[in-house]
Amino acid sequence: MTTEARLRIAIQKSGRLSDDTMALLKRCGLKLNVADRRLLAHVANMPIDIMRVRSSDIPGLVMDGVCDLGIVGDNTLEESALERQLMGNNYQYEKNTGLNFGSCRLSLAMPDEFNYTGIESLQGLRFATTYPQLLSRWAKANNLDMEFCLLKGSVEVAPRVGIADGICDLVSTGATLEANGLKEVETIFTSRASLIQKTDALCESKQSILDTLLPRIQGVMKAKESKYIMLHAPKDKIEQVSALMPGKETPTILPLAGRDDLVAVHVVATETFFWETMEALNALGCNSILVMPIEKMMG
Numbered sequence: 001m002t003t004e005a006r007l008r009i010a011i012q013k014s015g016r017l018s019d020d021t022m023a024l025l026k027r028c029g030l031k032l033n034v035a036d037r038r039l040l041a042h043v044a045n046m047p048i049d050i051m052r053v054r055s056s057d058i059p060g061l062v063m064d065g066v067c068d069l070g071i072v073g074d075n076t077l078e079e080s081a082l083e084r085q086l087m088g089n090n091y092q093y094e095k096n097t098g099l100n101f102g103s104c105r106l107s108l109a110m111p112d113e114f115n116y117t118g119i120e121s122l123q124g125l126r127f128a129t130t131y132p133q134l135l136s137r138w139a140k141a142n143n144l145d146m147e148f149c150l151l152k153g154s155v156e157v158a159p160r161v162g163i164a165d166g167i168c169d170l171v172s173t174g175a176t177l178e179a180n181g182l183k184e185v186e187t188i189f190t191s192r193a194s195l196i197q198k199t200d201a202l203c204e205s206k207q208s209i210l211d212t213l214l215p216r217i218q219g220v221m222k223a224k225e226s227k228y229i230m231l232h233a234p235k236d237k238i239e240q241v242s243a244l245m246p247g248k249e250t251p252t253i254l255p256l257a258g259r260d261d262l263v264a265v266h267v268v269a270t271e272t273f274f275w276e277t278m279e280a281l282n283a284l285g286c287n288s289i290l291v292m293p294i295e296k297m298m299g
């Protein structure tokens with residue numbers, strides 16, 4: 001009996017990336033039972049299995065070929081690759097695409113009262129971090145001697161309890177640093193979630209599943225950033241109105257019943273549509289300006 005090959009994707013079980021990852025997969029049309037707490041979940045309508053694990057396990061599962069694909073933060077990926085390289089394990093992978101969530105940065109932070117005068121002032125100090133490999137690579141590149149103290153969580157507490165002079169941790173809004181009396185002094189790595197793939201070629205049937213999935217992922221990301229804009233514009237202002245539209249799409253111009261002076265303008269804006277643009281359009285005499293989300297895009 002031959003069983004159909006199923007593409008296996010590793011994703012974070014619970015944490016900062018899990019909601020966005022699940023939302024992305026669902027918008028790609030994958031039917032997953034969210035109430036299903038099984039760690040290896042079958043997608044009902046496509047030959048795909050979702051393996052739900054700790055995010056720190058994802059790079060290794062892909063590099064060892066246990067999973068075909070993984071969705072993981074660049075920080076975790078790079079830290080694992082450096083660690084595996086050091087241990088003599090396979091650390092190769094392919095990055096399919098960056099994703100538009102999980103944006104954060106790995107930064108050095110010091111107590112508010114620390115007199116920071118440049119990276120030289122960090123010489124010889126001790127840092128608590130979950131990312132010793134990324135930190136030691138940065139320290140080497142900057143000719144700094146630093147000591148490390150490995151903490152898997154609550155890194156921000158380390159200086160206050162006297163186990164480190166500063167920390168090297170992920171920052172997004174900066175609220176956690178502020179709440180713990182710390183100030184960001186250097187960013188050493190910027191990160192977002194990525195879709196990665198094992199380096200061994202996929203068999204034909206798995207490759208064909210991926211060939212369907214990848215354009216859908218691109219389409220979901222493109223749609224998330226795009227808006228459909230509809231407005232009524234004075235006929236003699238079409239050029240100025242078009243020039244204000246974000247993105248490079250050509251607008252559709254439609255006649256309006258019973259109006260010789262106005263036309264309807266429809267356009268897909270592929271960049272952020274700001275309030276300032278709406279105000280500028282309004283000042284040109286445009287009205288009924290509607291900005292609508294787009295669910296899916298292709299082509």
Ligand SMILES: Nc1ncnc2c1ncn2[C@@H]1O[C@H](COP(=O)(O)OP(=O)(O)OP(=O)(O)O)[C@@H](O)[C@H]1O
Pocket residue numbers: 012013014015016017053054055056057072073074075076102103104170171172173191192193
């Ligand atoms: N504050 C944040 N804002 C945005 N993205 C973040 C933030 N903190 C972490 N991330 C991203 O989300 C990933 C997962 O973080 P999370 O804290 O959920 O799990 P973890 O503790 O790092 O890993 P594990 O799943 O192994 O327990 C990080 O590796 C990083 O890429």
Ligand SMILES: O=P(O)(O)OC[C@H]1O[C@H](OP(=O)(O)OP(=O)(O)O)[C@H](O)[C@@H]1O
Pocket residue numbers: 016152153154155156169170171172173174175176177
């Ligand atoms: O700049 P901010 O927006 O405050 O985010 C930064 C915090 O987010 C992450 O922790 P998380 O909340 O994921 O908790 P964890 O330490 O349990 O992973 C990170 O380790 C910081 O502590």
Ligand SMILES: [Mg+2]
Pocket residue numbers: 016
């Ligand atoms: Mg975290």
